[in-house]
Amino acid sequence: MDFDLTPEEQAFEREVERFLAENRSPEVMDPNPEQLSQTVDTPPKRAFMRKLAERGWLGMSWPGEYGGGELSGIYDFILTEALSRHGAPQPGKGVGIVGKTIIRHGSDKLKSEFLPRIARGEIEFAIGYSEPQAGSDAAAMALRATRDPKGGGWRLNGRKIWTTSAHFADWYWLGARTDPDSKHGGITLFLLRLDVPGLTILPTYTIGDERTNEVFFDDVFVSDDYVVGQVNRGWGYICEALDLERFAMMPIGPLEEKARALFDYLREERRDGQPLRREPRVRSAAAQIATQLRVAQLLQRRVIGEALKDRVPSIESSMYKLYMNELGQRVANWALDLMGAEGQLKPGAEGAPVGGRFERSYRYTVVDTIGGGTSEIQKNIIANRGLGLPRSY
Numbered sequence: 001m002d003f004d005l006t007p008e009e010q011a012f013e014r015e016v017e018r019f020l021a022e023n024r025s026p027e028v029m030d031p032n033p034e035q036l037s038q039t040v041d042t043p044p045k046r047a048f049m050r051k052l053a054e055r056g057w058l059g060m061s062w063p064g065e066y067g068g069g070e071l072s073g074i075y076d077f078i079l080t081e082a083l084s085r086h087g088a089p090q091p092g093k094g095v096g097i098v099g100k101t102i103i104r105h106g107s108d109k110l111k112s113e114f115l116p117r118i119a120r121g122e123i124e125f126a127i128g129y130s131e132p133q134a135g136s137d138a139a140a141m142a143l144r145a146t147r148d149p150k151g152g153g154w155r156l157n158g159r160k161i162w163t164t165s166a167h168f169a170d171w172y173w174l175g176a177r178t179d180p181d182s183k184h185g186g187i188t189l190f191l192l193r194l195d196v197p198g199l200t201i202l203p204t205y206t207i208g209d210e211r212t213n214e215v216f217f218d219d220v221f222v223s224d225d226y227v228v229g230q231v232n233r234g235w236g237y238i239c240e241a242l243d244l245e246r247f248a249m250m251p252i253g254p255l256e257e258k259a260r261a262l263f264d265y266l267r268e269e270r271r272d273g274q275p276l277r278r279e280p281r282v283r284s285a286a287a288q289i290a291t292q293l294r295v296a297q298l299l300q301r302r303v304i305g306e307a308l309k310d311r312v313p314s315i316e317s318s319m320y321k322l323y324m325n326e327l328g329q330r331v332a333n334w335a336l337d338l339m340g341a342e343g344q345l346k347p348g349a350e351g352a353p354v355g356g357r358f359e360r361s362y363r364y365t366v367v368d369t370i371g372g373g374t375s376e377i378q379k380n381i382i383a384n385r386g387l388g389l390p391r392s393y
């Protein structure tokens with residue numbers, strides 16, 4: 001399966017590239033982008049999101065009645081890939097997960113309150129599914145939501161972990177247990193302001209220097225108005241949102257950029273007076289990276305191809321995520337091998353090759369194999385759904 005962009009889509013890609021060239025800024029763009037590193041955590045990045053909104057690029061694939069552009073999801077994909085290549089923040093969670101789920105299942109109040117603000121780039125979300133005992137098995141979430149005795153809403157008690165963005169986002173999109181007697185049928189989705197009383201947000205720093213968060217709930221009130229869809233149907237919405245989001249998840253741009261930076265380094269660098277590029281093992285590693293990158297690009301195209309046919313690309317997505325994440329680790333590993341001892345110098349250190357990019361990448365790519373579903377879980381999906389082998393869990 002392969003596809004080419006239509007002339008209109010190619011024109012859009014050029015327009016996005018032009019926009020990014022005109023709006024290039026070190027305050028907004030990470031010069032060494034990694035897979036998940038492009039968050040909207042500062043005022044200049046928020047201003048950048050509003051510029052995307054002014055162009056009509058937030059909600060391009062939403063229906064027109066909600067302010068959307070009614071375009072194919074391929075436009076979201078083109079935009080996300082371009083932003084990720086340039087290390088710019090991406091609109092993923094608000095437009096994709098929250099916006100599309102509210103459009104399908106939200107009340108009129110949620111639609112009128114949230115959709116225009118998402119489309120204007122005014123609002124940021126954190127996603128809270130994971131808990132200490134609920135990661136790969138997210139449906140095991142136990143954060144308890146019970147009816148408030150005074151009526152009109154719910155009281156939340158418990159703990160989430162790994163909530164990326166909770167320390168700067170405006171709203172929390174989270175699952176909580178409303179029926180302890182049913183695992184998948186006992187979860188409800190809520191929207192909650194992140195500055196409400198009873199919420200404590202503490203940092204967790206990953207091996208890749210990224211901040212994520214642990215969030216404690218102490219009798220936090222949430223009104224019935226902010227229940228998303230129906231009570232106890234949350235698990236279905238969470239799974240659906242993941243399917244809807246496949247266009248915008250896991251861009252390959254950061255990996256392509258890292259490979260390009262490594263090839264440039266290998267072309268230019270000299271060791272013991274000799275060009276590094278003359279060493280057979282350097283050329284061998286470069287050829288393998290170029291070939292494997294092409295495999296990853298083709299796997300990504302299969303994901304998009306399936307999604308464009310309105311099919312759920314679950315096996316294709318798992319193959320792509322598994323292969324791309326592990327390739328990211330191999331590229332970082334090769335880079336550090338070829339750079340020698342200097343490769344271990346951190347970003348910013350004097351003499352660090354390629355600005356220390358691969359030292360960071362070596363650490364960061366471990367995180368990629370966990371977030372959004374671990375490599376082991378992807379292998380389970382491929383073995384079970386793709387090959388018909390027995391489930392391991």
Ligand SMILES: Cc1cc2nc3c(=O)[nH]c(=O)nc-3n(C[C@H](O)[C@H](O)[C@H](O)COP(=O)(O)OP(=O)(O)OC[C@H]3O[C@@H](n4cnc5c(N)ncnc54)[C@H](O)[C@@H]3O)c2cc1C
Nearest residue numbers: 127128129130135136162163164370371372373374376393
């Ligand atoms: C940087 C980062 C950001 C994140 N951001 C968010 C966020 O914003 N919101 C959110 O809700 N979550 C977030 N997560 C959580 C992420 O989704 C989970 O970490 C991930 O799903 C794995 O869950 P876990 O950490 O509990 O590991 P576990 O599920 O406990 O797994 C531990 C190990 O066991 C393996 N394992 C588990 N089950 C099986 C099985 N059935 N078969 C074989 N091996 C298995 C796993 O592969 C892993 O190696 C984030 C995680 C990270 C690292």
